[in-house]
Amino acid sequence: MSDQDHAFMQRAIRLAQKGLYSTDPNPRVGCVLVKDNKIVGEGWHQKAGEPHAEVLALRQAGNEAKAATAYVTLEPCSHTGKTPPCAEALVEADVSRVVVAMQDPNPLVAGQGLKRLQDSGITVESGLMEAQARALNPGFIKRMETGLPYVRVKMAMSLDGRTAMASGESQWITGDAARRDVQLLRARSSAVLTGIGTVLSDDPSMNVRLTAEELDVDEVRQPLQVVLDSALRFPAKAKIAEVNGDVVIMTTSKNDVANAVQVEEKDGHVDLKAALKFLAEKEINEIHVEAGAILSGAFLQQQLVDEIVVYMAPHIMGDEARGLFALPGLSEMKDRISLDIQDVRMLGKDLRITAQPVYS
Helix, strand or coil, X not given: CCHHHHHHHHHHHHHHHCCCCCCCCXXXXXXXXXXXXXXXXXXXXCCCCCCCHHHHHHHHHHHHHCCCEEXXXXXXXXXXXXXXXXXXXXXXXXXXXXXXXXCCCCCCCCCHHHHHHHHCCCEEEECCCHHHHHHHCHHHHHHHHHCCCEEEEEEEEECCCEEECCCCCCCCCCCHHHHHHXXXXXXXXXXXXXXXXXXXXXXXXXXXXXXXXXXXXXXXXXXXXXXXXXXXXXXXXXXXXXXXXXXXXXXXXXXXXXXXXXCCEECCEECHHHHHHHHHHCCCCEEEECCCHHHHHHHHHCCCCCEEEEEEECCCCCCCCEECCCCCCCCCHXXXXXXXXXXXXXXXXXXXXXXXXXXC
């Protein structure tokens, strides 16, 4: 494909990124319509239930859409959900060519949208900048391909790898810039998950505290709050419930609590994989885990973590302070969990490290 194809697809990807904090549970998608090497229409999916990117771009283009090329970051849908199929809209607009970054992993689509376009005589090309397109929607893609959400574990630590003093005191390890960045991670997530230990010891809010203006959205979408609580010890006046209201307690105990869900037990605790499957069935794409060393370590040891984001502050907290992950059984070098570092950057005086575990 040409340099111009790459440039227009890059524009579509940038448009899709505008939906980072608003489209959940739908994927983030951008579309650019080009005619005679000029953009005649563009759009991005802004919110579930509202028009998709292709429809907004077609509306903007009007009659100029005829014989145009459409650059779309995700295969146009071919089924009717809350909105009509986008593949059909492109056919009716009589575009001449459609370039898509990646095929839709949704089994309801999975190539059918491309086939509908091809059957109508439209030239279809797929795979342009696919890696960048996949990076837009890690949760949606993983849920469609595996039936599990994408799990991102956030940790804050000192230079010597400590997350709290021996007394349990942990506020604040990092500075303002790092804490704001955590807010952005929460804002893009479908759910924020923690354990009952964190609720009882810290009484956190764990909500998104950025404004709509700061996120460049019409309305701040609060992620679902999930608490793993095997013995159902969740306090009625916990701040996480008072602030958010919409809290799901996942427990192994039989109960009649309205917002508590009983799931399978594993080694005396909530079965983490079963919990993730349940959440995926509720269209949860990305889970942001903010928990203590035991729960975070359990997710990692069971190979359920897709991404780790560690904020490292320029402090030394000493060997009596609490560690990052509780990982019993790692006694030899061969037992180590390798990480693939994706990104390292400074946020104020703190360092943010983004990594993906490499499982054997």
